[in-house]
Amino acid sequence: MLDSMGQRWATGIAPDRANVERDHFYPTPPEGTRALLRVEKFEGTIWEPACGDGAISRELEAAGYTVNSTDLIDRGYGTPGVDFLLDFQTEADNIVTNPPFKFTFEFMTHGVWRAKKKCALLGRLAWLEGAKRRQFYEKSPLARVWVFSKRLKMQRARQSNEEDASGMIAFAWFVWDHAHKGPPTLGWI
Numbered sequence: 001m002l003d004s005m006g007q008r009w010a011t012g013i014a015p016d017r018a019n020v021e022r023d024h025f026y027p028t029p030p031e032g033t034r035a036l037l038r039v040e041k042f043e044g045t046i047w048e049p050a051c052g053d054g055a056i057s058r059e060l061e062a063a064g065y066t067v068n069s070t071d072l073i074d075r076g077y078g079t080p081g082v083d084f085l086l087d088f089q090t091e092a093d094n095i096v097t098n099p100p101f102k103f104t105f106e107f108m109t110h111g112v113w114r115a116k117k118k119c120a121l122l123g124r125l126a127w128l129e130g131a132k133r134r135q136f137y138e139k140s141p142l143a144r145v146w147v148f149s150k151r152l153k154m155q156r157a158r159q160s161n162e163e164d165a166s167g168m169i170a171f172a173w174f175v176w177d178h179a180h181k182g183p184p185t186l187g188w189i
Helices: 017-022 030-039 055-062 101-114 131-139
Strands: 046-048 067-071 094-097 118-124 142-147 171-177 185-188
Touching: 030 055, 030 118, 030 142, 030 171, 046 055, 055 067, 055 094, 094 101, 101 118, 101 131, 101 171
Parallel strands: 046 067, 046 094, 094 118, 142 185
Antiparallel strands: 118 171, 142 171
16 A cells, blocks of 8 residues: 555555566667666666666666666566565665556655655656646656657567557656755656
């Protein structure tokens, strides 16, 4: 369950969540992470808690960041078997991830309070909608929303390639910054 700030205070995730998350794996195209790194800098360590095949982690590491890569599912990269939503031990200055779509709100609320400095989540632009999310946004340090001007090509369970059609969903990076004061800003990448 979540309290009014979205923080988890009781556990009890359904036992089939690993199977659900397996089906919600959409690797982040390299250009998606590179776009974030053109507009955001991170100080300290970064935790990628839904690292999948390492798409985001590899780009962060190539940019010189120290990254702790974990995932509930073993997809051949990072440390498997780590349930981010039940992890209250792992320390990180920042969290950068593309969460499983079905658990976006849970990743958002847990991640914001687990990161000491910044939490950046790749998500659908439609995340801006919704009364429940609005309540959370108003009580959290949402600092910036970076909207992709060009649609990202996202494919289920694999990286996109040249033959794939252009993306159909509008995406953005949502960035919470614990040093931020005031309303969030909107920008384009």
